Amino acid sequence: MKAIVYNKYGPPDVLELKEVEKPIPEDNQVQVKIHAASVNYGNLVLLKGEPFVARFAFGLLKPKYSIPGGDIAGRVEAVGKNVKQFQPGDEVFGDLSGCGWGGFAEYVSVPENVLAPIPSNMSFEEAAAVPMAAVTALQSLRDKGKIQSGQKVLIYGASGGVGTFAVQIAKSFGAEVTGVCSTRNLDIVQSIGADHVIDYTKEDFTKKTMRYDLILAANGYQPISVYKRALNPNGIFVHVGGSGVQMFQTLVLGPWISMTGSKKMGGFLQRPNQKDLIFMKELFEAGKVKPVIDRRYKLSEVPDAFTYFAEGHAQGKVVITI
Known part of the structure; x- marks a missing residue:
């Protein structure tokens, strides 16, 4: 599969589009074909390794996680034998920041409890703008x-x-x-x-x-x-x-x-959890909240998306279409 990969901290040009192994789901994991992702401030911290204290979580000298990207939306491709909540074909969204990141890729395998069903009135791009x-x-x-x-x-x-x-x-x-x-x-x-x-x-x-x-x-x-x-x-x-x-x-x-x-x-530091994702899903379906999307980029354009986001003038969210 294609993924955005990096092996050292730095500016957006350290990010590269590469072919990597497609992740196989473990017994308690869901494999998701990612249709959209989005950029958040946490992604910048992960990219730059700044502030320095963040490196104690993300890797002191080089990144612990080679594929960045937290927010995703996509369709379930396969499930491990112990998965209870989802089945192939389900449309889901979630925040991967608490389970190894990996959202800027065509596929990811993650624990089922980081995902929730996509709001019925939202596209993949809109849903990817939401979680974090x-x-x-x-x-x-x-x-x-x-x-x-x-x-x-x-x-x-x-x-x-x-x-x-x-x-x-x-x-x-x-x-x-x-x-x-x-x-x-x-x-x-x-x-x-x-x-x-x-x-x-x-x-x-x-x-x-x-x-x-x-x-x-x-x-x-x-x-x-x-x-x-x-x-x-x-x-x-x-x-x-x-x-x-x-x-x-x-x-x-x-x-x-x-x-x-x-x-x-x-x-305050956000703590990703499924319960709050479901709470937000209900607000979206009730029409009380809607995402604001500023720009959309392709997976190959993730470095450009980071450059724009880092300027600090994005109106709402910057979304990656995969």
């Missing part, structure tokens, strides 16, 4: 942010992969949502249901009178003191993406702020 970004948004809002109906929620970086899902998921929970983005993305954020949209190139959201019960930073470069000022008493700030300085401040200062005051500030 949508589950990150869901878990950060629901589990870390304790979102409640009627709350005022601000999504900073509302036009990116996580941000576009976060706006819609927050609305599905009954929140009043403000999205922060640049001028070119205002229409997109409005189209997915944000109640208010702030253009950060023209306005400073902290200088407005509104204060928020929950702030999700999916991008940005502000010091966390800026977000703290914008929170209501007992408000919660959750960092899932943004500058390295912002992440460092969240890790170092966030616990101290949380212990010494009523406002809670912390970071």
